[in-house]
Amino acid sequence: MAAAPFRYLRAASFGEAVGLLEEHGEDARVIAGGQSLVPLMTLGLALPEVLIDITGAGERTVERDGDRLRISALVRHADLERSPTAAGACAMLPEAARLIGNVRVRHRGTIGGSLAHGEATAEWPCVAVALGATVQVLGPAGERSIAASDLFLTHMTTSLGPAEVITGVELPATHVREGTCFRELARRAGDFALVTAAAVVALGGDGRCSAVRVALGAVADRPLDVSEPAAVLVGEQVDQRTAGVAAAAVAAAADVRPHPHAAVDYRREIVAVLVARALLEAAARARNGDRA
Numbered sequence: 001m002a003a004a005p006f007r008y009l010r011a012a013s014f015g016e017a018v019g020l021l022e023e024h025g026e027d028a029r030v031i032a033g034g035q036s037l038v039p040l041m042t043l044g045l046a047l048p049e050v051l052i053d054i055t056g057a058g059e060r061t062v063e064r065d066g067d068r069l070r071i072s073a074l075v076r077h078a079d080l081e082r083s084p085t086a087a088g089a090c091a092m093l094p095e096a097a098r099l100i101g102n103v104r105v106r107h108r109g110t111i112g113g114s115l116a117h118g119e120a121t122a123e124w125p126c127v128a129v130a131l132g133a134t135v136q137v138l139g140p141a142g143e144r145s146i147a148a149s150d151l152f153l154t155h156m157t158t159s160l161g162p163a164e165v166i167t168g169v170e171l172p173a174t175h176v177r178e179g180t181c182f183r184e185l186a187r188r189a190g191d192f193a194l195v196t197a198a199a200v201v202a203l204g205g206d207g208r209c210s211a212v213r214v215a216l217g218a219v220a221d222r223p224l225d226v227s228e229p230a231a232v233l234v235g236e237q238v239d240q241r242t243a244g245v246a247a248a249a250v251a252a253a254a255d256v257r258p259h260p261h262a263a264v265d266y267r268r269e270i271v272a273v274l275v276a277r278a279l280l281e282a283a284a285r286a287r288n289g290d291r292a
């Protein structure tokens with residue numbers, strides 16, 4: 001199907017994009033990679049009268065400053081699949097990137113677009129919540145930062161204001177003796193996942209878990225921070241048994257919703273399996289400088 005007619009404008013900066021969004025109001029949408037918006041338009045589910053192309057509004061940069069990594073909004077999934085800076089800061093980033101859609105999608109779609117779209121099954125929202133990322137936003141009132149955990153309200157709904165744009169995302173690089181891992185199950189390679197699991201494990205000098213963060217995607221209407229039930233791992237050596245206990249606690253506590261292709265009980269089982277695997281691998285990477 002073809003999209004309904006629209007006016008096409010190009011913004012030379014994020015500031016100009018905000019101005020155009022204010023000028024055209026709810027008839028306008030920004031477009032980045034177009035990999036979510038264009039399908040919605042061709043299905044008639046989104047009918048913007050004005051499209052504001054932001055692909056020339058800023059740089060595509062992945063920069064490390066000490067223990068912080070800053071990824072600009074226009075960075076594409078494929079950039080993060082290959083960036084040595086991203087991989088060096090956090091092993092989970094290229095791992096999650098290569099699970100998104102297919103090669104074509106990864107070469108057009110952007111991290112800013114994925115976060116703004118707020119799809120509950122998407123990889124970047126789950127990663128952002130697990131890592132405690134902050135999202136940089138520009139709007140009519142100026143710049144502000146939103147914690148990833150406060151960005152996703154429900155399926156495809158975020159706390160972004162109507163004329164706000166995401167300009168970048170900032171996240172902590174993994175520390176010494178900290179490891180990260182992303183795991184998911186999809187029915188076919190490239191499909192949206194049935195369950196995603198992202199884990200961050202820190203080990204103390206005695207080799208025991210000193211801190212843990214876990215997020216789940218695809219099971220509910222937004223990514224879930226399930227670090228609290230996973231905290232039974234703190235103080236333990238991370239092995240098959242203890243990772244299994246923590247994963248079972250996560251699976252029991254998680255708000256798992258029905259899915260057309262998978263029963264709730266089945267998805268809970270998958271949560272337990274993927275979280276255990278992610279915790280074990282993150283702990284192994286913590287001993288190895290977070291290298292995959």
Ligand code: FAD
Binds near residue numbers: 036
């Ligand atoms: P666009 O499609 O351009 O925009 C999406 C929405 O975000 C629009 O509402 C737009 O106005 C808004 N927007 C875009 N950029 C900004 C910004 N900087 N600030 C504010 N608002 C903005 N995604 C996954 O996560 N996992 C998958 O497995 C997956 N599989 C896919 C398979 C196919 C076949 C296709 C077509 C897409 C798939 N996607 C998947 C979606 C893909 O990742 C998109 O790239 C992503 O969801 C949106 O990024 P985009 O840059 O393409 O955004």
